[in-house]
Amino acid sequence: MVYFDNAATTKLDKNVLESMLPYLTDSYGNPSSIYKLAQENRIAIENARSSIASIFNAKPNEIYFTSGGTESDNWALKCIAQAYQKKGKHIITSSIEHHAVLHSCKYLESQGFRVTYLPVDKDGLIDLEKLKESICDDTILISIIFANNEIGTIQPIEEIGKIAHEHNIIFHTDAVQAVGSVAIDVEKMNIDAMSLSAHKFYGPKGIGALYLRKNVKIMPFMDGGAQEFSKRGGTENVPGIIGMAKALEIAYKNLDENNIFLTKLRDKLIENILKNVPHCRLNGHRYKRLPNNVNISFEFIEGESLLLLLDSKGFFASSGSACTSGSLDPSHVLLAIGLPHEIAHGSLRITLGKYNTSKEVDSFLTELPEIIKRLRDMSPLYDEYLKNNLG
Amino acid sequence: MINMAYSEKVMDHFMNPRNVGSLEDANGVGTVGNAKCGDIMKIYLKVKNNVIEDVKFKTFGCGAAIATSSIATELVKGKNIYDALKITNKAVMEALDGLPPVKIHCSCLAEEALHAAILDYAQKNMKADEFNKLKEKLKTKK
Ligand SMILES: Cc1ncc(COP(=O)(O)O)c(C=O)c1O
């Protein structure tokens, strides 16, 4: 089997597992207790916090552990808005956010906040001028996804943060897909709040963090004990926290090397597919994109059928097709970059990871054209195209 | 994976679809689009003395859409058009050992495409009163 869905989740790194094991077995003490068994875990957690903070040039007391990206996004959006609602009730975000941000914004709208959803261009980039224009006197928060999970486009985060700060507005970024692939300095990039999730960088599932700049106010999301500076109650997920810190350490130690490897495979896939399969297009920016993301739309075919045929050959990938979405709506991200429904339908997302090999990419490139052809031979749309274009 | 939700029958008809293609000498053709997710199904019929002698399909859609097209063509082949019209999306689903709830609308596509193809045949080849009777029958069924 060939796993090409690393944006969905990644395989746990063996070294990460090893770092977690003691905390799943003998070191079971509750970090809030006072005896040795517990205090060792307190120390381990605080070391993890420091190590994570240093990777992003943050301070340890600016890192809050959460259950993952969804919680971090919900917490940042809803509870920063709540903390600043006396100052204003306007929020700016983009039209290509993850649902964790989009649906939090929908909730805030129901609570009397106004939300501006910035459009994106055909490559998925927001327009900084439009961002400036949309700022109002009562704008309290700007939240823009660092790197998109579907099309991989990376936003000009530093510039967005600069604009936010010039207007005294808090800047949150959902960096769930960027962390582990992009070097991030929260000071230099003017980031006030940032969501991350360990399972996207070879860490365990169900653990994440919110970076929150010291002077930024936030209401608690989980009321409870005094954990996480009394901002997020609940006994800590000790093995998860340790694993996340280890996973980050590994990711950033090997960042350049890994990215060179992934970019090479990515570009090989993109160039080869665009050259050898007719009637397809790349979605997302050609260069300002995650090193592991390939997203291509194939005309005249539908994504779920494509995934099923790929699955039958042992390749696991994903699609933004309406038929795969559960809600039967095509991906809002693909529609936001201007794709008509039927082109969004034929989208294929391949997201590479460090365990993929050049050989896997080659065998995929061998199989793909045949699979596309097979589906097109079944497609009434392709028939129509041939009729209209071949006389 | 998605195919876990599909029965073996569905996967069989998806992987090895029966009667894919078009018919040059079709005398009934039906094309329907799915308002729900935007998919398209086209059915070609060759009818002789009201009996469906040959049938082919082309589908732009998900695994369930392709599998239901495939089984629907199998179900109607050799039947007279009145019996073929009795085939509902329910029958199509049953023949496939069921579909996941979110995919039920795909089986409606097969029923609609089939009806559209039969009506197309009927309109072109039947006497006006016979055609109208057929149309009425379909309406009351709905
Ligand atoms: C950009 C983005 N934000 C948020 C999330 C949600 O993260 P989690 O699954 O850890 O809740 C994801 C994961 O799919 C993501 O890609």
Ligand code: FES
């Ligand atoms: S055809 Fe779109 S879900 Fe079946």
